[in-house]
Amino acid sequence: MRCLPCGEAGLLVELDDLEQVLALHAALQEVSPPGVVDLVPAARTLLLQLDPALTDPGAVAEVVRSTTLQPGAAPEADSVEIAVVYDGADLAEVAEHTGMGPREVVRAHTGQEWRVAFCGFSPGFGYLVAQDDRLHVPRRSTPRTRVPAGAVGLAGEFGGIYPRESPGGWQLIGRTDATLWDVERDPPALLVPGTRVRFVEVEA
Secondary structure (H helix, E strand, C coil): CEEEECCCCEEEEECCCHHHHHHHHHHHHHHCCCCEEEEEECCCEEEEEECCCCCCHHHHHHHHHCCCCCCCCCCCCCEEEEEEECCCCCHHHHHHHHCCCHHHHHHHHHCCCEEEEEECCCCCCEEEECCCHHHCECCCCCCEEEECCCEEEEEECEEEECCCCEEECCEEEEECCCCCECCCCCCCECCCCCCEEEEEECCC
């Protein structure tokens, strides 16, 4: 890993892969290093936001380097169920990519627990990971200029839900009425890093 100062009150930790990011995130949540006020995971990095009155990047970097990583470790987190209508425009294409039928794709999507690895792209957008790699599919060769809010998609090793209408290149397999981002809610995002997610199929 590599530890780099980030701004006036941050430490950016670069890691080899997402598994190491998740392991370090879980370990630091357990340790709670003094002066670390927030942890922001991404695909290959973990940003530690610091209180400069209590610590400095050098001291926190020493803690990070001495932390033992346990692959697969995950802190206790909230669990949510998300109702999905599986009628996405790319469901048949996903079935072709995976070698499964459309109904098998739905069963694979609903038959396992997903976890929010990190957030980004748009407020409320969580990048979800799960164990079944049969659902790893490429992004669309041509992104859509408009993807509706609530669209449920797959891209690479991730699953996700579009919180609002936006352009996007993910393979769409369904849709949900769940509100992913609400400024009146605390926290505003339904899906925050660590959240466990179960998808439940419902009729249109």
